[in-house]
Amino acid sequence: MSRLQNKTALITGGTSGIGLETARQFIAEGAKVAVTGTNPKNIEAARAELGDAALFIQADAGDIAGQKAIAETVGKAFGHLDILFVNAGVADFRPIEQVDEDAFDRSVAINVKGPFFLIQALLPLFANPASIVLNTSINAHIGMPNTSIYALTKAALLSFAKTLSGELIGRGIRVNAVSPGPVATPLYGKLGMSTADTDAMATAKIPIGRFGHPSEIAKAVVFLGSDESAYTVGSELVIDGGMSNL
Known part of the structure; x- marks a missing residue:
C-alpha cells in the first residue's frame, strides 16, 4: 500500500x-511520520512499536510556545x-456543578487553543496541496450528560474544520474532521469505567x-489525508456505530 x-x-x-x-497506518502507506506525546512512558512504548519509522516529539498540547x-x-x-492530524485531546467528564475554572481552562487549552x-x-510549512x-x-452533536466541557471543545474544533477550510483552501490546504463515537482506547479506563460499564454502554x-x-x-x-479525498473540503465524517442517530 502506498497511498501516502x-x-x-x-x-x-x-x-x-x-x-x-x-x-x-500512515507508515504502512509510505508516509514519513512525526508524533507528539506528553507522557514519557507512552512515548517510549510507542517508540518500541514504531521504531525509527517515526520522529517523536515530547510536547504539551495546551502550551502555546x-x-x-x-x-x-x-x-x-x-x-x-x-498532512496534519490533530488528535491530542483531553476528556474531562463531570457534572456542571463540579466544573471549576482550572478544569474549564485546561480542556479549552488542550482541545481548542493548542490546536x-x-x-x-x-502554516509556513504546509505543502500545496496539504x-x-x-x-x-x-459529543459535538448529542446532549450527553456530564460532557459539557468536552462537548463544547469538540464543537469548537468542528467549527474550525468548516471555517478554516474556507480560509485555507486558497493555499491548497484542505481541512476536514472525523467525529468518532466511543472507541476502545485507554481513555475509558482513565475515566474509571470497567469492561462491564463499557459493554452496558455499547448495548444501550x-x-x-x-x-x-x-x-x-x-x-x-x-483517506482524508490522501489524494483520494482531494475533492473533500470542510466535511465531517461521523464514525459512531449509529450512536448519533438514536
Whole structure:
C-alpha cells in the first residue's frame, strides 16, 4: 500500500489509542511520520512499536510556545508538511456543578487553543496541496450528560474544520474532521469505567452493539489525508456505530 508515499505527516497525541494506530497506518502507506506525546512512558512504548519509522516529539498540547517548538522541529526534520492530524485531546467528564475554572481552562487549552495555534505555527510549512484532519467527536452533536466541557471543545474544533477550510483552501490546504463515537482506547479506563460499564454502554447506546476500534478511525484519517479525498473540503465524517442517530 502506498497511498501516502513520499508524504510527510504530523500526528498530535500519536503515542496511544487512535493516534498511535493512525501512525502505524500512515507508515504502512509510505508516509514519513512525526508524533507528539506528553507522557514519557507512552512515548517510549510507542517508540518500541514504531521504531525509527517515526520522529517523536515530547510536547504539551495546551502550551502555546510548545506549538511553535513543534513546528520548528517538524520543519527541520521534514522541510515541509503534507498532512496534519490533530488528535491530542483531553476528556474531562463531570457534572456542571463540579466544573471549576482550572478544569474549564485546561480542556479549552488542550482541545481548542493548542490546536488553533499549532495550525497557525505550521502554516509556513504546509505543502500545496496539504490536508488537515481534526479529531472531533459525536459529543459535538448529542446532549450527553456530564460532557459539557468536552462537548463544547469538540464543537469548537468542528467549527474550525468548516471555517478554516474556507480560509485555507486558497493555499491548497484542505481541512476536514472525523467525529468518532466511543472507541476502545485507554481513555475509558482513565475515566474509571470497567469492561462491564463499557459493554452496558455499547448495548444501550450504540446500534451496532460495540465500541469502535482505533483502526476504523485511522482508516478514515488515511483517506482524508490522501489524494483520494482531494475533492473533500470542510466535511465531517461521523464514525459512531449509529450512536448519533438514536
